[in-house]
Amino acid sequence: QVQLVESGGGLVQAGGSLRLSCAASGRTTANKAMGWFRQAPGKEREFVAAISWDGGSTYYADFVKGRFAISRANAKNTMYLQMNSLKPEDTAVYYCAAGSDYIAVAQTKWRSWGQGTQVTVSS
Numbered sequence: 001q002v003q004l005v006e007s008g009g010g011l012v013q014a015g016g017s018l019r020l021s022c023a024a025s026g027r028t029t030a031n032k033a034m035g036w037f038r039q040a041p042g043k044e045r046e047f048v049a050a051i052s053w054d055g056g057s058t059y060y061a062d063f064v065k066g067r068f069a070i071s072r073a074n075a076k077n078t079m080y081l082q083m084n085s086l087k088p089e090d091t092a093v094y095y096c097a098a099g100s101d102y103i104a105v106a107q108t109k110w111r112s113w114g115q116g117t118q119v120t121v122s123s
Contacts, residue, residue, distance in 0.1 A: 002026045002111070003112075004024055004112055004113065005022070005025075005115070006020060006114045006116060007023070008021050008117060009117030009118045010118075011120045011121075011122065012086055012120070013121070014088055014121055014123050015085060016086050017082070017084045017085075019080060019083070020094055020096075022034065022078065022079040022080070022081075023076075024098060025077065029077060029079075032053055032100060033053055034051055034097065035096075036049050036050070036081050036094060036095065036096060037107065038093065039093050039116075040092040041092075047061055047105040048094070049061065049064060049081065050070065050100075050103040050105075051070045053074075058103075059103045059105075063089075064083075064090075067083065067084050069082040070082075079096060086119075086121045087121060088121045089121075090119060090121050091119060091121050093118050094116060094117050094118075094119055095113055095114055097110035097112065097114075098110065098111070099112045
């Protein structure tokens with residue numbers, strides 16, 4: 001079982017930046033894809049970005065392309081999400097996911113989830 005802990009959320013003004021981290025413990029995540037999802041108030045949880053096990057492939061939701069960057073450091077069992085040019089509509093709880101054999105948008109493909117970190121973007 002993999003335990004995932006997100007950090008780095010907070011309150012930021014529109015146009016600002018935040019860097020989220022996801023620290024994994026327990027079973028290694030080094031040979032699995034990892035991803036970020038988010039859930040805004042009153043909405044379904046949605047895919048944000050994902051990265052292959054070696055970091056060689058990434059995939060982003062259209063609404064974050066060019067603004068967010070996903071990366072990982074397998075030696076540290078950690079994944080990151082650099083979020084730039086934040087918009088009020090990016091306000092959500094951001095969740096880390098792990099355990100998929102490949103990059104996947106479908107939430108059912110991911111075996112492990114973190115508890116989430118709140119990101120609030122003020123206008």
